[in-house]
Amino acid sequence: MEPPEHGAAKAGPRAAFAPWDDPGATPLVVYDRVTKRFGAETAVADLSLAVYEREFFALLGPSGCGKSTLMRMLAGFESPSEGRVLLAGEDLAGVPPHLRPVNMMFQSYALFPHMSVEKNIAFGLAMEGRPRDEIVARVGEALRMVKLDGLAARKPHQLSGGQRQRVALARALVKRPKVLLLDEPLGALDRKLREETQFELMALQERLGLTFIIVTHDQDEAMTMATRIAVMDKGRLAQIDTPRTIYEAPATRYVADFIGDINCVEGKVSGVDGIRVTVSTALGDMVVAETSEAVSVGQAVAVAWRPEKTRLLPAGEAGPQGVSMLAGTVADIGYLGDWSTYHVDMGGLRLKAAVANAVRRAEDAIAWGDKARLAVAPEALILLVR
Template identity: 80%
Template sequence: MEPPERPARGAPAPWDDPAATPLVVFDAVTKRYGAETAVAELSLAIHEREFFALLGPSGCGKSTLMRMLAGFETPSEGRVLLAGQDLAGVPPHLRPVNMLFQSYALFPHMSVEKNVAFGLAMEGRPRDEIGARVGEVLRMVKLDGFAGRKPHQLSGGQRQRVALARALVKRPKVLLLDEPLGALDRKLREETQFELMALQERLGLTFIIVTHDQDEAMTMATRIAVMDKGRIAQVGTPPVVYEAPASRYVAGFIGEINLVEGRVAAVEGRRVTVATAAGDLAVAEAAESVAVGEAVAVAWRPEKTRIVRAGEAISNGRAVMSGTVHDVGYLGGRTTYHVEASGLRLKAAVANASRSVERPLAAGDKVKLAVTPDALILLVR
């Protein structure tokens, strides 16, 4: 059966539709290990056909949350539901969920074909059905010519595909990916990200990935849940969590950010002026209501920062900060400048549009940084 079509461009996403029924629901879930709380009263809804990312540092509870869905852990409190069914008491092998581990966990003495077929064989499926389904998924992951090889005869990327085929062959409703690309080199990891996205789109399955890699989550996910100490700090699409972080924590965790503490000096509708060590910063569109005198932070992304030599003019309407280049980082596609300004360490990222080998600015140069009001983010939490 062909997977259902994605909503038409411009149609409301399922998570924005009050009438849409989520596929996976964590309902006030808590998980304790003795005196330690790994997940704390967490509620989350994930919809069918999402490529959903649980993102956060080690120890934030993201893998624990996934393991509760898979059935390897039991909630201390709350419920986990899949397609409306409470999964309490349902063992892992009876859940329509499969998991792809970072280690791949392949049987070294078995061929690729037998590794992929193992789960179906344990279910007692007919031999002809097993053969047909194994052949189908091996073609899907582009390993149909490798069926007779053993894991040690494969590259890291090929072993990862075998593990993926083994997870898909049982046709789960939800595929769980626990840091699945961590063992791959950077180039192969980036290639595999797009292969997984294309595969998820073609199959019409729900993928949930656990990762600490922000770029990985931003590339692959339809939505991201940023986690901190067993709780969800923010849920949103990649552009939302990047451009409109809900807190200092999210702003600092997702990508690079300039963040300056200050106090509200003036409020005019949604325009808020904040007095900071870098001068007065006027935020064009504050997401939250604040009062004069309230302690807040102002944040902006390095790539939205213009940097020029101290003597050069900058157009009106921008906040301007003077400083000295401290470090320069050349990253091929862009150059990042670390600037000391009013006792703060700020960053400006400039796209390298030309092939010039010499950097236009160097450590020790006096510069000005400028940022427009609509690029500034007001953070209360």
Template identity: 60%
Template sequence: MATRALGPVRRSFAPWNDPTAVPLIRFDKVTKRFGGFTAVDDLTLDIHEREFFALLGPSGCGKTTLMRMLAGFEEPTEGRITLGGEDMAGRPPYRRPTNMMFQSYALFPHMTVEGNIAFGLKQDGMTKGEIASRVEEMLKLTRLESFAKRKPHQLSGGQRQRVALARSLAKKPKVLLLDEPLGALDKKLRQDTQFELMDIQVTLGLTFLIVTHDQEEAMTVADRVAVMDKGKLIQVATPGEIYEQPNSRYVADFIGDINIIEGRITGASGGRVTIGSAEAEAPLTVASEADLAKDTTAWIAVRPEKTRLSLDAPPAGTANALTGTIFDIAYLGDWTVYLVQLPGGKILRVSQANMTRTVERPISWDDKVHLWWAPEAGVLLSR
């Protein structure tokens, strides 16, 4: 449970927009090869102090390899990694100001909760008094005070996850590395824990780096997200920018649901670009200042929730108006998702919030429908 509002803290935090800010972590032209396979390819990335940063991408994209190089479990084939201005080359994991929390939690089954938390502190030679004080602090932080004497098998999955987090934080690392930390939790518990992680990160003022393939998780917890593919950074931006302003079809398609319509540029003026597409009788319009030549292949990407759907035709002259047939329907409680098949066969997704419990004439299978979106709702993509 959050103990204070995070909004004012997170809203004002954006050191990546300050050209004078010095990053805490810097990957400088880093490449990692395993034999003939390139896991990370000439990657440059800055992460700032107190940032909650997410590496997001499909399996095999290089995100875990990048984290393991920062932790010291792998060495770069080329390039340099610095942390706090110090080159990490050749420095073993136990001499780096980082700590990693693994997906499996890796708790000692024969130790109690407080014993697990204290283990690393004992290895560092802290006094009994210092260890007791730090363990008490971590138990309180993670709300595990009443479970201190229990062993891992006596805990739920969420409680074991908090023990692993407390143990990782006990040594007060500069950077906490989280490798798919919530993957073993059910959806509801995972969502609750995401907010707990955010609160702990802000409270402690530490830098968190999370690796995940769960886009919703990355968008929830992170100040910035790096979308990766085949060892390269495709886009690094805030969650809002990633979602609303994807820089490519890959990012647009990877983050959330989206409809992508291909066409050719037919004109541009006044901050509007028109695209002729086989999917539409009239040219489609998108708000954009992009300078693309006429007849250039381009794509309009529009989110399902930004598309209007109705049994009735929109007013004459409405931009981006299409017609289709309801192909399938998914009722999700808060939202209903409609799959609309256009005359040419392409299927678009439209999401509508269920604002009322009943409607006079619900849209149903095989209905002929009209859909449209505002020019500002779409994004023009050139790659």
């Protein structure tokens, strides 16, 4: 498994796509101070959120954080206890699910077992009373879109998991919704097929120019596919930003810990020089090269950094100048093929270093029980105040 940073890299046409940074852009979907209660339990708390046309937007968080409730309110399966949900400027209050210009693809796929692939895809159009010629044309287009042209006559039980997932996707897309809602759509697929399907969904979304909103608890899935991610915690938004920003500059300890592996050391500010901050920790002073946080001397903070930004050195090897050098003992090593993860005991605190296995070798230079040092550059350090 690759370190999460690999999933954070965004390239191609998406790199220039950032309507959220344009003050003149109008959101397609707006949650306006939405609260949703189920009895005494608050699933979503006073939440405001905007999603723009042609975004591939991810709602990410653990089970019970409110992400599925948000999606169901947009689909019309739940109603806000307070606040409004708007689509293209229209308040959706009172609009039933079948009249909303959205469609939802469920984790279970919810295919009709007695119907063929073709009839499953055509079901929604038939319920709308569309002309037969139009239904045939649109179903054929949808089958080609998801590469199932030759399987129209098969029943769901005659398909693989990946093929059933494509049928569910085609059925959701055939009605040409303004927004496609994806509820954990890849959870039933094996890892390799899931990774392949992620890129297929991205390519399909860009080609169709639709807005996709995905609910997932899988951070790698969100990091790979999304233009932006909303990280949720107990019904509230912890951070909304691009995958790269959330990974490289998490706003809180919660976000830093939830997205990927991270090392985190508590301390107190001992010096501030512009955007450069020195933090005193139990492992020694650590210098953060750059922060946007306003802090003062004596303030309790945390210093965090990613394992792949850590250089692992034998105990006797001198490190580079100007970096934090942390001495410890290797307590565990995980070999992952392309990477190895080293767990280093710092006297009660375990830190991680991810080392790329760039060349084939007979044995590791640093083994279990060896003394070692971790070198961390100031530019790799993140200052967390919340």
